[in-house]
Amino acid sequence: MNASGPIPFPTPNPSFDEVVRFDRKELNLILRVYGQMVAAGEWRDYAIGALRDLAVFSVFRRTAEHPLYRIEKRPKLRARQGLYAVVGMDGRVLRRGQDLEQVLKVLERRLIGPV
Numbered sequence: 001m002n003a004s005g006p007i008p009f010p011t012p013n014p015s016f017d018e019v020v021r022f023d024r025k026e027l028n029l030i031l032r033v034y035g036q037m038v039a040a041g042e043w044r045d046y047a048i049g050a051l052r053d054l055a056v057f058s059v060f061r062r063t064a065e066h067p068l069y070r071i072e073k074r075p076k077l078r079a080r081q082g083l084y085a086v087v088g089m090d091g092r093v094l095r096r097g098q099d100l101e102q103v104l105k106v107l108e109r110r111l112i113g114p115v
Contacts, residue, residue: 020055020075022048026100030057030071033104043068069094069107 022030037043037059045060047067054074058067070087077083082097086106095106 018052019050020053020073021050022055022057022073026073027057029100029104033107034059037107071104 034043034046043059043061045063047056047058047060049056049058053076054072056073057071059069059071060067066089068089072085072087073083074085075083077085077096078098082103084098084100084103085096086094086103088094095103097103
């Protein structure tokens with residue numbers, strides 16, 4: 001038998017630190033709204049993406065279709081239009097701003113809707 005030392009974990013990719021992600025507080029806010037919409041029967045699935053210049057939380061009515069809404073985090077726009085944005089299915093920016101909780105209110109209004 002050949003006794004060798006433990007196999008080291010691979011070193012993390014240096015570009016991994018450059019990827020934009022949602023932090024725990026941001027995800028809690030997003031998942032609170034997501035849970036309300038699931039309970040109302042509006043949404044059924046989600047996907048999270050992390051890229052070099054943007055993080056995306058996409059929500060779907062069904063798994064096999066285009067996202068209804070995308071919640072985006074773009075740090076490069078922090079000083080201009082705002083760090084967060086909610087984008088509709090057609091690519092229109094529904095709301096943009098610095099405070100994620102305020103930006104997500106556009107989705108909560110759609111839950112209330114006309115009676």
